[in-house]
Amino acid sequence: YKTSTAKLELNDLVLMDIGVEIQNYQSDMTRVIFFGTPDPKLEKIYSVTKKTQAAALSQCRPGVRLKELDLAARKVLKEENFENFFVHSLGHGVGLEIHEFPRIKFDTEDKDVILKPGMVITIEPGIYLPNVGGTRYEDTLIITQSGYENFYSIS
Numbered sequence: 001y002k003t004s005t006a007k008l009e010l011n012d013l014v015l016m017d018i019g020v021e022i023q024n025y026q027s028d029m030t031r032v033i034f035f036g037t038p039d040p041k042l043e044k045i046y047s048v049t050k051k052t053q054a055a056a057l058s059q060c061r062p063g064v065r066l067k068e069l070d071l072a073a074r075k076v077l078k079e080e081n082f083e084n085f086f087v088h089s090l091g092h093g094v095g096l097e098i099h100e101f102p103r104i105k106f107d108t109e110d111k112d113v114i115l116k117p118g119m120v121i122t123i124e125p126g127i128y129l130p131n132v133g134g135t136r137y138e139d140t141l142i143i144t145q146s147g148y149e150n151f152y153s154i155s
Contacts, residue, residue, distance in 0.1 A: 011036040026098045030138035045127040046135040052076045052125040060148040067111035091122040119143045
C-alpha cells in the first residue's frame, strides 16, 4: 500500500494501519474497508487473510514456539494458493516501541521463542497481489495463562 492524498472513489479499498499509545505503551491494528462494491479478487484475498489470521490465533497460547504460529498461517496461504504473496513476517512484539522483539516468522532467529503469559504480540497476515492490491488484518494481543486476549473487538 502507499499513502496518498487522492480522494476516495467508489469501489476503492482502504487499508488503515493504526495504533494507540497509552502511558507510553503502543498498540497496532490494521483493517481494510471496501468503499463500495469490492473487486472479487480483493474480496477473496480479504477472506483468506482473515482465515490465515484465525489459523495463527489458534496456536496462541503459552508453551508454543513462534514458528508454529507462522507455519499455521502459511499452511492456509499455501492451501489457498497465495503463499507467494505474503511478503513480511506474521507479527512482532509490541511494548514501548511499535515493533519490538520478537519477530514472528518461521525462518528468523526468533523462531524458537516460546510464548509466555504477559507477552504482547501482533498477528498480521497480509496478501498483496501485483497490479490488483492487497489486504492485511492485524490485531494486538496479550498471551494469557490459557490462551490470549485480543485488544480489539472491531471486526
